[in-house]
Amino acid sequence: MIRQKGNSWFVRWRENGAQKQKHFGIGPEAKLKAELYESEIKLAKKRGEDLSQKRHRQGLFFNELGQLYVDNLRATGRSENHIKNMVTLLNNVFVPLMPDRPVAELTFEHLLTFAGEFSGRAQSTRNRYMDYINAIFNFGVAHKLISENPMANWKKPKEAKRDVQLSVNDLGRIIQHAEPHLAWALEVSFNLGVRTGESELLALQWRQVDFGQGEIKVFAPKTRTHRIIPIKAEFLERLRGKMAESASSSVVEYKGKAVKSLRRSFRSACEKARIEYPVRFYDVRHLYCTTLLNNGADLAAVSKLMGHSTIKMTTDSYYHTQKIEKTRAVGLLPNITSV
Structure with a gap:
């Protein structure tokens, strides 16, 4: 679980009977990173994965790419509100639903299945979510973190224009x-x-x-x-x-x-x-x-x-x-x- 000592943030958890902890530094940025890391641990435990093996996986995973994307948002001056919203979506929506495999192994079919998880939401919300995912992959390609965007063939469905009635x-x-x-x-x-x-x-x-x-x-x-x-x-x-x-x-x-x-x-x-x-x-x-x-x-x-x-x-x-x-x-x- 996330803990704070002074202004420093760290995550503490149990692995194979032993207590582990990882420090993230001080300030709001460190807290966001700690929250994302904690969500990864909870998700791994829920899936019954070996945490020690999980840290030694080969290739960049979506949750890691997402964290780098968040760091880039902060470095380029995006608002703290936007960053918090993105971290929330990564922790609670995107990472839990994304296939647990390296980004290099993700296919367009994987992304179609991922998009299907949002079928009960409004089209505007589904499009917004997929735009965020596409932006994360594009960031990875632009910074040579991944070789290609698995969403390259994605075509955004049209949204019905909202009828604004305010006079x-x-x-x-x-x-x-x-x-x-x-x-x-x-x-x-x-x-x-x-x-x-x-x-x-x-x-x-x-x-x-x-x-x-x-x-x-x-x-x-x-x-x-x-x-x-x-x-x-x-x-x-x-x-x-x-x-x-x-x-x-x-x-x-x-x-x-x-x-x-x-x-x-x-x-x-x-x-x-x-x-x-x-x-x-x-x-x-x-x-x-x-x-x-x-x-x-x-x-x-x-x-x-x-x-x-x-x-x-x-x-x-x-x-x-x-x-x-x-x-x-x-x-x-x-x-x-x-x-």
């Missing part, structure tokens, strides 16, 4: 029923169109706001890029007033501290506002984009504001909602009548 009026109702910190977070999200959650919205700092130029500089961990978002004059004044009241460096705060999650309070506000259709916090970003496009904003400009890597991404994700543009396009046809 500006309904967002206003949610804000009216929200706690003050959530109401402000929703207002910020709608006016800036930033990605919700820890990556952008909750990471915003007052120093990023340029009141003189009327803009904010946003860093996107997802794409490792910065983008400049102009701020509407009225909202710029709202920001100025909120900064004067702020007790921290964070744009979105609660009792003077940065906020880590808004999911629970958002769900509560939606219930109080009697929103009867499925809605996620991320739908506010969607609403920002579709509202701009519906009001005639340039597609390329909106794509830049959203932080998308290509205009095609914006088109594929949002342009299908443009009823006004479709109606305008059809209206350009000349009138032709039959005799």
Whole structure:
């Protein structure tokens, strides 16, 4: 089991009647490594494997490749939330279901069987899981840890586009029923169109706001890029007033501290506002984009504001909602009548 002495993390277990332990160092990174190692030991015991022989297996196994991938995520600056999520999936989902053999021996058929274990989940979830697995294998190939990706022939099944129903009026109702910190977070999200959650919205700092130029500089961990978002004059004044009241460096705060999650309070506000259709916090970003496009904003400009890597991404994700543009396009046809 995992233990901690001071800031140092280690795993202790019994093997053939003797007590063993392995140290991983100090800090959050060491804890994550210890958790992954402990999950390997538990899985080996569950399968009735000889732990001493398991350590001398030939070839790189998926659990080992997964750990190297996690180390790379941290080294390249991915968010701690993303890293924790990946470790959880490796420990509880991927490693237990992956065939216990070296990656070099895994075949496409093995991966099809692995994918079949997720048949009861939504297609979007299954695709996300397989994307993660594919990324781990691609990492292995890129760093010459494995010779080829056994998922090279994988074709992602298409997902039905989610019907986002949130309107500006309904967002206003949610804000009216929200706690003050959530109401402000929703207002910020709608006016800036930033990605919700820890990556952008909750990471915003007052120093990023340029009141003189009327803009904010946003860093996107997802794409490792910065983008400049102009701020509407009225909202710029709202920001100025909120900064004067702020007790921290964070744009979105609660009792003077940065906020880590808004999911629970958002769900509560939606219930109080009697929103009867499925809605996620991320739908506010969607609403920002579709509202701009519906009001005639340039597609390329909106794509830049959203932080998308290509205009095609914006088109594929949002342009299908443009009823006004479709109606305008059809209206350009000349009138032709039959005799």
